Amino acid sequence: MAERLSAREIVALVTDDFTPLPAPVAGHRSPDGPLGWAGYGAARARAAARTGEEESVVCGRAVIGGTAAVVLAFEFGFLGGSLGTRTGDLLEAAHEYAREQRLPVVPLVATGGSRMQEGMRALVQLQRVARQSALTRAAGLPQIAVVRDPTTGGGWATLGAGADVVLALPGAQVGFAGSRVRPPDADPAAYTAEAQVAAGAADAVVRPEELRETLALWLALLDRPSPRPAPPPPAPLGRTAGLPATGWEAVARARSLERPRAEAYLDAYFTRRAAIGGDRCGGTDPGMLCGFGEHEGRTVAYAAQDGTATRPAGYRTAARLIRLAGRLGIPVLTLVDTPGAANDAEAERQGAGGAIADLFEAVATARTPVTTLVIGEGGSGGALALAAPGNTWATPDSYFSVIAPELAAAILKRPEDQVRATADQLRVRPQDLVDLGIVRGITGPASPRPPG
Incomplete structure (x- = not known):
């Protein structure tokens, strides 16, 4: 199992500077959520006390290797990094800010999927997140995801696998099916960062100590539109003189x-x-x-x-x-x-x-x-x-x-x-x-x- 870093730890690892974005104003919500799930409010309060976070994602403006970006860092310690309606609010606001400021988006994902205590209201946040990602893509802004341990369910199928470039931490559990819902005879090796790279679903496995440098390179390359003129062809490298006679x-x-x-x-x-x-x-x-x-x-x-x-x-x-x-x-x-x-x-x-x-x-x-x-x-x-x-x-x-x-x-x-x-x-x-x-x-x- 890969080392599980908190949201603040992964942010400190990869950014040179980080400023949290202001949270959107929350409307009236029942203490126990849209389903009235008994004890849900208390569970949220315990998660907040344990992690120091108010929700399962921390969104902010960051600088990585000299390039400004919007970072979406998930806190797995907050109810398994699950997506609920408030998570959707924060992710939507962060993408809107990225488009307003013309900034790339870097999701640092660690999530078990949708939040059970909010039922279908939680699940439809995936549609909301997918729409925001599509709008950011249509705006010509790159999205470079880092999938951490674990990244499963709808979080993998939207914020992770839906990014333009997908980097993964070594040994991370990555897959649509989480460990508690797979068939009993499923090969656990298929649900790893390494397996996702081998299957073409992710681009590279990157060690934690190389992550900041790797993200900085990707951001420097992708956040630089330069369509014209056409690139010149490379110079020939062969040693054969002249052109072939036949x-x-x-x-x-x-x-x-x-x-x-x-x-x-x-x-x-x-x-x-x-x-x-x-x-x-x-x-x-x-x-x-x-x-x-x-x-x-x-x-x-x-x-x-x-x-x-x-x-x-x-x-x-x-x-x-x-x-x-x-x-x-x-x-x-x-x-x-x-x-x-x-x-x-x-x-x-x-x-x-x-x-x-x-x-x-x-x-x-x-x-x-x-x-x-x-x-x-x-x-x-x-x-x-x-x-x-x-x-x-x-x-x-x-x-x-x-x-x-x-x-x-x-x-x-x-x-x-x-x-x-x-x-x-x-x-x-x-x-x-x-x-x-x-x-x-x-x-x-x-x-x-x-x-x-």
């Missing part, structure tokens, strides 16, 4: 194990960066690197294929990244490098076609500029889905093809010794792609002048 040489260069991969390009392009992980649908793909980084003083989002066949979760994660960047006014860089979409039976069961279609749509309707660089293999529609129409560039050691030359030869019923000739016919070289109008230009000193 189509097959282009393919061989792109497949070389010595060619720089996405991590090298991201490290060279960004001075600092933070990664998101997972598609929020139960999947992850380590071959699709997504996140936000700082390039020449401004934030750029990135989605980069890392040379493997891209899984459905990878396409969904990239689509999530592009849409989030659009909401926050942040331009996008994509790096294409894949032999193609994963085509095994499990990929089909995971909805490969739908995931690719969703990414095509996300790129086509992107609200901020997208720049693409093909750094290696550009294999068919599985690569094209990540490419920006009209703003795609290529490195000298890359190729782009309707399909891999070997597969093209097989489809055309050509013998194996015709594969290299097929590569030439497909015109897959970077310079061919420029001539065909597929890419704007080739990065590096070997570049022909881009059209226009």
Whole structure:
């Protein structure tokens, strides 16, 4: 079990400065709540005396690493951090303040869910919280949640899982079903922070001593809209001089194990960066690197294929990244490098076609500029889905093809010794792609002048 910090302890851990927001004026309420639950008023009084808080959440304006934000810190010691009508009042007022002041929102969540003593009046607070979160999202303000121990029930399904970025403390109990309502044979390991990251429902597990620095980085990156102009493509990192003479040489260069991969390009392009992980649908793909980084003083989002066949979760994660960047006014860089979409039976069961279609749509309707660089293999529609129409560039050691030359030869019923000739016919070289109008230009000193 993770260490359970109080609301004030977690606030002190992550903020440089914190000022509580004034609580909204409460209307008349029965001492024992809307249901007249006998002893509820006394239980609230004991919780207040024990914790020093008047409710299960403490809301305030804070500074984290130099960035101002609205912090929503839950106090689990107050009736299990449960959400009641007064909790809803405080959360609504905090979101309204965040929108008025144009501040990001940082929920520090530790809750067992809705408050039993208020019945359905407590449960419908989830609708209220979800609406406030949606309004804040529509206003273009980031929400970065930290899920603590425990985060279950509606608090996880709204304030936690509904955030743009979800960080989790190690060993925290995280899941929709709390420990007292799960099936008796349920695997407890499935309800942990680590399991939620593995399933793509949270982005990262962060140790308490690293939490302030991590939040500061995320806030610095996301609270900085800079949509135009489009980010420049990265400089080529390959050591091969000149352009490939044949189509097959282009393919061989792109497949070389010595060619720089996405991590090298991201490290060279960004001075600092933070990664998101997972598609929020139960999947992850380590071959699709997504996140936000700082390039020449401004934030750029990135989605980069890392040379493997891209899984459905990878396409969904990239689509999530592009849409989030659009909401926050942040331009996008994509790096294409894949032999193609994963085509095994499990990929089909995971909805490969739908995931690719969703990414095509996300790129086509992107609200901020997208720049693409093909750094290696550009294999068919599985690569094209990540490419920006009209703003795609290529490195000298890359190729782009309707399909891999070997597969093209097989489809055309050509013998194996015709594969290299097929590569030439497909015109897959970077310079061919420029001539065909597929890419704007080739990065590096070997570049022909881009059209226009």
